[in-house]
Amino acid sequence: MVEMVHRIQDIICDAIAHLDSSTFREDKWTREEGGGGRSRVFSGGHVFEKAGVNVSVVHGILSPEAALRMGGGNDLGSDNLDFFATGLSLVLHPHNPMAPTVHANYRYFERGDGLSDGSWWFGGGADLTPSYLFEDDAIHFHQVHKTVCDRHDIADYEAFKSWCDDYFHIKHRSERRGVGGVFFDDLRAESKEVCFAFVEDCASHFLDAYLPIIERRKDMEFTAQQKEWQQLRRGRYVEFNLVYDRGTKFGLTTNGRIESILMSLPLTSRWEYCHEVKSGTDEEKMLNVLRQPVDWLKR
C-alpha cells in the first residue's frame, strides 16, 4: 500500500502538471510522534486554482477522541490505541466555474496488531463537486467507478455510491457537497490482498474518471456572475471540510501536518447572507441535484 500510494501520486502528479503546464512544489515532512509524508501542491496554475496530491505514512498512539473518529476498529474498544495509517489524498480546484472540483482518497489503517480481524481495514473513494451541472460529467465519473467496482466481488457500487451521498452531506444546508461518486470505509472482507486489489484498481482509474471531464470544461467561456456562484459553492466546500470531514478532524486531533490537511480548502471562497438562486436558472438546476441525489447510471 505504501509503495502503491507513492507510485499513484507520481502518475497523477505527472498528468496534472502536464495538463496545467505547472510544477508541483514538493514538501517532505515528518511527524514528531512517528512517520511523515510527501505533499505536492501548486496554486495559481493555468487550469487549477489549487491542486494538492498528498501521501502520508504515519504511526503512533491514538487519542481516544481520534479513535472514535476513525472509520473502523470500532470493535477494538478503547484498548489497542497503537495505529498505523497510510494513504493518498488529493483535491483539485479548477479556475473555470464550468469545471468541477474533484477529491479522492485511498487509505489503509491498522489498530493494534494489524493481523487479527477488525485490526486492519481499507477505505477510500472519489467524488466530484461541480458548480454547474453537466449530466454527462456525472455519468462518466460514476460509470468509471462502477466499472472498477464490478470487477471486484467485495465492492458494491450501489452501496458505495449511496455511502458517498450520505458522507458528503452538509447537514445544516440539507445539501450534498457535489454529485457524488463512491465512498467506502472499514473494508476488510476476504483478505488484505483482495481488498488491496480493489483499492489499487480504484486509484489506478482516477485519471480515467476525471481527465476527460476537465479536458472538456477547462476552456469554456464563463461570466463574472458564474464565477461568483463558484465562489459561493467553494464556501460550502469549506463548510463541509471544516465542520464534517472525518479526515480533517482526524488530522487536526492527531497533530497532522496542518498545511497538508488544509490544502483541501479552495484558494478563495465567499459567503453571502441569504443568497437565493432564481427559479429556472442553471444555479437552481445544480442545487436541486445537491438537495436530492440522483442515480446517474439509472436515468
Next chain:
Amino acid sequence: MVEMVHRIQDIICDAIAHLDSSTFREDKWTREEGGGGRSRVFSGGHVFEKAGVNVSVVHGILSPEAALRMGGGNDLGSDNLDFFATGLSLVLHPHNPMAPTVHANYRYFERGDGLSDGSWWFGGGADLTPSYLFEDDAIHFHQVHKTVCDRHDIADYEAFKSWCDDYFHIKHRSERRGVGGVFFDDLRAESKEVCFAFVEDCASHFLDAYLPIIERRKDMEFTAQQKEWQQLRRGRYVEFNLVYDRGTKFGLTTNGRIESILMSLPLTSRWEYCHEVKSGTDEEKMLNVLRQPVDWLKR
C-alpha cells in the same frame, strides 16, 4: 434581557448604518421548536464588507450533545434539558485591511427551572480581529472593557481578558484569532440583577470600544498585497468559527437559523498553501501578537 438585547440592537444598528450610509436588511424568523429572532445584515457597504447584528430568543429541549457544548449548566447533569436562551451577536467585517473585524455577544441561558443555582447564567464578551496591528486600537478596545469591568464587583477584567485569549485560540495554527478583548461565561454570582447590570453595561459600551477605531482606520490607504493578507486572515477567521466556536456548534446542533449563525463568516476569504510572512514585516508583527498574546494595559 430580552428587552435589552433588542434595544441595544437598535442602537448599534443605527450607528453602523449611519457610519456606512447603508441600510440593514431585517429578517424576523421563528424556530419550529420554539422562539425565533431578528437578524439584521448588510453586505457590500461603503465601510463594511459584511455587517450582521442579530438577536434571538429561543427555547426548547436540548440534545445531550448541545447541552455538553453550553457554557454552564454543567452541574445539572443530563436531566433538565429544557432550555431558554436569548442574546445579541454581532460581527462587523470592514473592507479596509487596516480596519479590524469585531465580534461581540451578550447572552443569557436557562436550563430547567431557571431559578435554582446553576440553572441560569450569563455570558458574553467582545473581541477585536485586526489584519494589521495598531497598538493604540488594541489598548483602546481593552481599556473600554476594563473600565466597564472595574465598575462591577463580579467582573474581573484580568480573568476575562485571559479567558478571551484562551477561547479564541485556533489550536491547529497555534494562533489566537485576534488581539482579544473580554470573554466570560457561566456568570451567576450574587443575583440575576447584579449579573444583568454588568452585561448591560458591556453591551452599552460596545460602540465606545469600536467606533473610534473604525473611524480612524476605514479610509486609510492600502495596497493589493495588504488586501490579500486580510483575505488570508479572513480564512483563519473561518477556521476558528467552523472548527471551534461554541456558539456556531450550538446553533448547528439545535436547528438554529443557518443564515443567522453563519452571518459571522466573512464575505470572502483565501487559503494559500504554506503561506509565510517575511521577517521584519507588518504581517510578521501581527502574527507575533497572535502567537503570544499581549497584556495591552500593562505595557
